Amino acid sequence: MNAPAPRRTRIQQEKRELILEAALEVFSTHGFRGATIDQIAEAAGMSKPNLLYYFRRKEEIHETLIQRLLDTWLGPLRELDDVGDPLTELRSYIRRKLEMARDYPRESRLFANEILQGAPRIMPLLEGELKSLVEEKVAIIKGWMRAGKIVRTDPWHLIFSIWATTQHYADFDVQVRAVLGPDLGGDGRFEDAARFLEQLFLDGLKPKNIAG
Amino acid sequence: MNAPAPRRTRIQQEKRELILEAALEVFSTHGFRGATIDQIAEAAGMSKPNLLYYFRRKEEIHETLIQRLLDTWLGPLRELDDVGDPLTELRSYIRRKLEMARDYPRESRLFANEILQGAPRIMPLLEGELKSLVEEKVAIIKGWMRAGKIVRTDPWHLIFSIWATTQHYADFDVQVRAVLGPDLGGDGRFEDAARFLEQLFLDGLKPKNIAG
């Protein structure tokens, strides 16, 4: 079904990476429509026709970025499994998500942009791969609840709230920094957030028959 | 400093409302750059030059929308005060925010779009009005913590997480619905979310020396 594995020269590899890096920067701040090929080309240090030699259409760049993004994006959730202690599993999931918001904010914003506009390009993926992945994890979480290892609550909305709170620090970064001001909004803000989220979720999820 | 109060005919009032309503729809789904005057004009049932008779520039429409939005948007936070019971106050704040996500998702997305793109048009407001409003409320929350009425935690990130979790249901609505599927993702999803968030925040915030 896929295109035959395209043979690529060294230059093609490098230039394509350069373009994708530049495009990530531009798309994530201006959205798909807001970004222009010229902008991306300039950010990548090449001319527009040159860029179009490596990617024939603007959409092709965007598609490639989105596909890559989703692979890494769902990594942390995939790793959530039921072998370890539930609270430890959830803690490290929250950590990893927050680290991704810190280390890959552009990817997060690219994704947010896509969803905000109705997910026109990735709807099938949301309804397919993502949905079934979440269902799988929901089953695990439900198991923990049945076993009394975490408090009973809605597993779907638990996952949503973890997504929301962690991605907030990437997507709404300017707002977070503006509100916190120069000192609180410095590099330490992610550690503060990590501490807070851990307290919020883990204390909230601890089974009530066990003293805090 | 402001423009002298513009006198407006009845028709101007009505048509301007019509345009703003249409523009909210278009801007919130396509972003500022992605939206075209033609689209807005068509959605408002008038010709492009006609629309430009009421708003001279595309930016003027957007600005007006953003200004209106912010007034109502910060309403719930403004109402948070320290006269009532802390947990009740927080509960109703979360409720109100979630209701706004449900009833005004386009406004939420418009705001999200703006922030995602670096808040170019509202940066001063974030650093001014919003920042000081949050500081005021943080002081209230800190008072509650000192009085032992809620558990000690980071008040700034508490506010951020309430924003994040509630707005998520507006901004990421397509994703939420796609993941939940037709039955869980139906009209009941906001009630499920409300129940979950209440449990998450209020149980998590309850002082620990009082049995759950």
Place this chain on the structure above:
DNA sequence: CAAATTTTTGACCGGATGGACAAACGTTAG
């Protein structure tokens, strides 16, 4: 080195888009 291949560029095209403008049309007040 020379031929073959890949990469880069300048010039160009067509359509979309924000906006201007004057003329036509409608409304209202005297």
Place this chain on the structure above:
DNA sequence: CTAACGTTTGTCCATCCGGTCAAAAATTTG
């Protein structure tokens, strides 16, 4: 009724933007 004012529209323009193309420049291959 008519003059003044408010509203609507068709037409037009300049710019931007995605994308093409042929030819020049650079690189690889034999």
